Amino acid sequence: MGLDFSILPEYSDYFLTGTLWTLALTALSMFFSISGGILFAVLQLNRHAIIRWPTSFIAWLFMGTPLLLQLFLVYFGLVQIGIDLNAFVAGVIALSLHFAVYNSDIIRSAIVAVDSGQVEAARSLGLSNFQALRKIIVPQAVANVTPALGNMMIALLKESALVSVIGVMELTLSAQRAISDSFRPFEFYIAAAAIYYIINLGLEQAVHFAERRTARYR
Amino acid sequence: MDIQLIAKVWPFFAEAAVVTVEISVLAILLGLSIGFAAGLGSLSHNKLIRLPVRFYVSFFRGTPALIQLFLLYFGGPQVGIQLDPFEAGVIGLGVNIGAYMSESIRGAIISVDKGQTEAGRCLGLGHAQVMRKIIIPQAARLMVRPLGVNAIALIKGSAIVSTISLVELSYTAHRFISSTYKPFEMFILASVFYLLIVTVFSYGVRKVDQRVAMD
Amino acid sequence: MSENLIEIRGLKKNFGDLAVLKGIDMNIRKGQIVALIGASGSGKSTLLRTINQLEEATAGEIWFDGQLVNQDLPHRAREKHLNQLRREIGMVFQHFNLFPHLTAIENVTLAPTMLKLQNKSDALTSGKALLDKVGLADRIDHYPSQLSGGQKQRVAIARSLAMSPQVMLFDEVTSALDPELVGEVNRVMKQLAQEHMTMIIVTHDLRFAEDVSDHVVFLADGLVVEEGPPAQIFADPKHELTQSFLKQVF
Ligand SMILES: Nc1ncnc2c1ncn2[C@@H]1O[C@H](COP(=O)(O)OP(=O)(O)O)[C@@H](O)[C@H]1O
Ligand SMILES: [Mg+2]
Numbered sequence: 001m002g003l004d005f006s007i008l009p010e011y012s013d014y015f016l017t018g019t020l021w022t023l024a025l026t027a028l029s030m031f032f033s034i035s036g037g038i039l040f041a042v043l044q045l046n047r048h049a050i051i052r053w054p055t056s057f058i059a060w061l062f063m064g065t066p067l068l069l070q071l072f073l074v075y076f077g078l079v080q081i082g083i084d085l086n087a088f089v090a091g092v093i094a095l096s097l098h099f100a101v102y103n104s105d106i107i108r109s110a111i112v113a114v115d116s117g118q119v120e121a122a123r124s125l126g127l128s129n130f131q132a133l134r135k136i137i138v139p140q141a142v143a144n145v146t147p148a149l150g151n152m153m154i155a156l157l158k159e160s161a162l163v164s165v166i167g168v169m170e171l172t173l174s175a176q177r178a179i180s181d182s183f184r185p186f187e188f189y190i191a192a193a194a195i196y197y198i199i200n201l202g203l204e205q206a207v208h209f210a211e212r213r214t215a216r217y218r
Numbered sequence: 219m220d221i222q223l224i225a226k227v228w229p230f231f232a233e234a235a236v237v238t239v240e241i242s243v244l245a246i247l248l249g250l251s252i253g254f255a256a257g258l259g260s261l262s263h264n265k266l267i268r269l270p271v272r273f274y275v276s277f278f279r280g281t282p283a284l285i286q287l288f289l290l291y292f293g294g295p296q297v298g299i300q301l302d303p304f305e306a307g308v309i310g311l312g313v314n315i316g317a318y319m320s321e322s323i324r325g326a327i328i329s330v331d332k333g334q335t336e337a338g339r340c341l342g343l344g345h346a347q348v349m350r351k352i353i354i355p356q357a358a359r360l361m362v363r364p365l366g367v368n369a370i371a372l373i374k375g376s377a378i379v380s381t382i383s384l385v386e387l388s389y390t391a392h393r394f395i396s397s398t399y400k401p402f403e404m405f406i407l408a409s410v411f412y413l414l415i416v417t418v419f420s421y422g423v424r425k426v427d428q429r430v431a432m433d
Numbered sequence: 434m435s436e437n438l439i440e441i442r443g444l445k446k447n448f449g450d451l452a453v454l455k456g457i458d459m460n461i462r463k464g465q466i467v468a469l470i471g472a473s474g475s476g477k478s479t480l481l482r483t484i485n486q487l488e489e490a491t492a493g494e495i496w497f498d499g500q501l502v503n504q505d506l507p508h509r510a511r512e513k514h515l516n517q518l519r520r521e522i523g524m525v526f527q528h529f530n531l532f533p534h535l536t537a538i539e540n541v542t543l544a545p546t547m548l549k550l551q552n553k554s555d556a557l558t559s560g561k562a563l564l565d566k567v568g569l570a571d572r573i574d575h576y577p578s579q580l581s582g583g584q585k586q587r588v589a590i591a592r593s594l595a596m597s598p599q600v601m602l603f604d605e606v607t608s609a610l611d612p613e614l615v616g617e618v619n620r621v622m623k624q625l626a627q628e629h630m631t632m633i634i635v636t637h638d639l640r641f642a643e644d645v646s647d648h649v650v651f652l653a654d655g656l657v658v659e660e661g662p663p664a665q666i667f668a669d670p671k672h673e674l675t676q677s678f679l680k681q682v683f
Contacts, residue, residue: 003296064413066377068388069405076401161282165381172285179292186293193281193289200280263508336487337530337589341544341596342520344512351543355534 005187011178018174019195025091025170026157026199032096033156034149037103044108062101068162070094075166091163091170099156103149110144111137143217150207157203158196171195220403227394228407234390235411241307241386242373242415248312249372250365253319258349260324271320278317284378286314291382307379315372322364326357359430366423370416387411437496438463438600438631439484444493446479446655453479455655456493461600464629468642468663471652472678477635480652481602484633485522486515497522498599520548523593523601527608529585531577537564537588538573541595550596563591567621583614590621600631607638619645639682643667651675 008015043055062070074094078085085093114137122132164173175192179185259271278286287310294301301309330353338348380389391408395401439461446454453476461467469477482488484495486502495502497518506514532540541560545551551559564573567587577585586606593601603622607615619641625632626645636642642649642663649666651659651674659672670676 061409061413064374064416065409066374066388066412068377068380069391069408069412072388072392072395073401073405076395076399077405080399080401158280158282161284162378164284172282172288175285176288184296186289186296189285189289189293193277193285196282196285197277197280331530333526333528333530334532337524337526337532337592338544339487339515340485340519340522340524341592342516342518342548343544344516347547351547352532356532 003186004184005191007182007184008187008191011182011188014174014178015171015191015195018169018171018192019199021088021169021174022157022160022171022196023199025088025095025163025168026160028092029095029099029156029160030153032092033099033103033152036096036100037107037149040100040104041107041111044104045111059101059104062098063105067094067098067159068165070098071162071166087163087167090166091160091168095156095160095163098159099152102152106145106148106152107141110141113144114140139217143214146211146214147207150210154200154203154207157200161196219406220400223398223400224403224407227398227404230390230394231387231407231411234385234387235415237384237386238373238376238411239415241304241311241379241384242369242376244308245311245315245372245376246369248308249315249319249368252313252316253323253365253368256316256320257323257327260320261327263345275317275320278314279321283311283314283375284381286310287378287382303379303382303384306382307376307384311372311376311379315368315375318368318371319365322368323357323361325364326361327353329360330356362423362427362430366420366427369423370419373416373419374412436463437461438465438498440494440496441484442494442496444480444483444495445491446476446483446488447491453655454483454491457652457655457657459650459657459660461631461633463599464631465648466626466631466646467633468646468649469633469635469652470637470639470642470649470678475652476655477652478604481524481604481633481635484602485519485524487524520544520550520596521599523596523598525586525589525593525601525603525606527605529577529582529589529609531585531589531592533577536574536576537569537580537591540577540588541592544592545595556595560591560595563594564588566594566624567591568617581614582610583617586610586618587621590618590625594625600633601625603632603634603636605635605637607636607641637682639667639679651678653678 040055040059043051044059046052071091071094074097075085075087075090078090118136118140119132122136123129127135160170161172164170164176167173169177171192175188179188182188256271256275259267260275262268262271287306290299290310290313291301291303291306294306334352334356335348338352339345343351376386377388380386380392383389387408391404394404398404437460439459441457441459444454444457444459445452457480469480471477479488483490484497484502490503493503498521500518502518504511504514532543535543538557538560541563542551542553542556545556545559546553561570561573564570567590569584569587569591572580572584572588575584577588580588590601590606606622607618610618615638619638622632622634623645634642634646646663649660649663650657651666651670651672653674659666659670659675666675667679670679
């Protein structure tokens with residue numbers, strides 16, 4: 001059977017809703033993964049080993065295992081302890097957790113990389129530790145993390161396809177549904193890939209823009 | 219924590235881990251070969267080579283690996299490519315990681331100082347000779363780490379082949395979660411194997427890195 | 434009067450909108466030692482790099498030993514033509530550009546063996562002789578990272594000489610060196626001069642230029658402003674740009 005891309009428009013509804021869900025999933029997970037990443041980074045830099053060690057252990061565990069496995073853990077694990085989430089929420093939690101760990105790594109090294117002379121300079125001007133953090137370290141660290149964090153967010157978009165396996169009706173699963181109706185996997189996966197590709201391009205542009213905006217603080 | 223259950227099912231995980239290792243190693247080898255060819259190709263002066271290579275890299279880095287795998291495995295038969303899950307897994311993962319690896323290789327090559335090429339060309343050496351004897355030996359040291367990062371990402375990313383029913387670690391975890399309703403235990407069990415594989419592999423990469431840094 | 438080894442006619446070079454060389458005419462005879470001087474940014478490096486086509490000329494002609502260097506050829510033919518020519522034109526850079534993964538002797542023998550000009554053992558013999566000549570007989574198995582700047586630069590000179598070039602181009606080869614290491618590199622160039630190697634030496638070291646060269650070319654803003662024997666240029670410059678340049682530097 002040859003290829004026939006002309007049937008794609010018939011299924012445009014699938015693609016539209018799938019794309020919207022993918023965008024929602026990605027945007028929410030980005031937000032939580034960055035917030036979580038900051039929290040994790042701060043915890044891992046804590047003075048007290050009792051706080052540092054467990055967070056470091058979780059980070060190590062999550063960086064060494066596949067996202068897919070973490071997705072199973074969140075989705076089925078929460079059910080086991082009596083929390084029955086819908087798949088979308090479970091997907092957001094798993095993606096956020098997974099990327100929060102990677103983000104925290106980036107954020108932590110960016111904080112550490114800010115020249116300690118900067119803090120000393122700030123303290124010698126009479127700023128408190130917190131003020132030094134907010135006014136001096138954060139702006140520089142933001143500039144330092146933007147490129148790497150941007151790459152993570154681009155990765156997040158693509159990895160979000162995995163939540164199709166727990167039944168979130170995002171772009172990948174929508175394509176699968178359309179395929180079970182049309183029996184044309186090639187055309188539909190190409191179409192889904194093209195949509196991901198376009199979103200990816202947009203995201204790359206956004207990251208470049210953010211990099212340019214923050215570069216002057218470096 | 220149901221220790222008894224873990225004691226009972228772990229051999230299935232061990233067996234599955236072997237499959238994960240097999241598929242990862244084969245995909246990494248395929249990825250390295252593609253990565254080298256594409257890394258060099260993306261730097262070619264010839265547009266007919268460079269542009270298709272850049273398109274390959276951009277497409278495979280710009281779309282989900284899962285979609286690529288589905289396209290190959292489910293869509294392949296429509297264009298005359300019939301693969302079993304293992305073959306599709308190796309090829310799908312290898313072609314995907316090859317795109318990332320080509321960027322690591324290209325990055326290493328272009329970060330070798332331009333003066334090196336100029337010095338070589340001034341001696342009358344041709345482009346290919348300069349590449350082979352001057353640039354690549356220096357780039358090799360710079361590419362070990364990023365390629366190691368790619369390879370480790372692949373090992374973890376290989377979990378996606380469970381979706382085309384290849385019985386590896388993640389597939390086994392999923393299967394036992396469904397049959398035992400013990401997600402934590404199964405997660406821990408599979409994680410131990412993944413961490414083991416990743417740790418051994420990282421150690422190997424570090425050793426190779428030290429070796430090339432030394433000579 | 435011996436024949437011209439290099440003839441440059443109306444040479445122009447632009448980088449995008451920036452005109453760097455604006456019409457250079459120059460003749461270099463066999464055995465001549467030319468000092469190329471001028472303010473930083475005047476186009477000295479660009480001129481050297483156009484001679485061996487590290488930079489493509491925008492307009493004009495460069496003739497080397499009776500051959501047109503900047504011929505309009507298809508890519509492959511051009512590469513072959515340039516590879517042939519570059520064997521004859523040695524170049525030494527400000528930052529050495531030694532191959533860091535190769536020892537001193539390997540740096541020197543790489544090109545002659547790869548290009549099959551010499552077999553391995555001949556290349557080794559003549560490579561050792563060259564390193565000996567530049568005073569590095571005891572450093573042949575050292576890697577560049579184990580050498581001082583002056584030693585690196587002498588290896589780089591030996592590496593170029595290994596191709597038995599007809600002309601050597603030196604681009605500020607002592608500028609990156611600690612002052613106490615300048616002399617050892619200058620001595621090597623001086624020795625080459627005494628052996629009548631054709632050389633173009635770009636330098637800010639005007640005393641050395643005066644000492645070593647038999648012809649000085651002063652470049653300003655992409656043009657040859659004045660040229661002549663060193664005694665005249667340094668003692669009695671005619672052009673006011675030359676005068677003010679020399680006043681600033683000396
Ligand atoms: N690759 C290049 N691209 C753009 N501009 C260049 C390049 N190389 C040199 N230039 C410019 O050409 C001018 C002359 O440079 P150069 O030949 O290096 O001068 P010199 O060696 O006399 O100091 C300078 O303004 C420099 O900025
Ligand atoms: Mg210069």
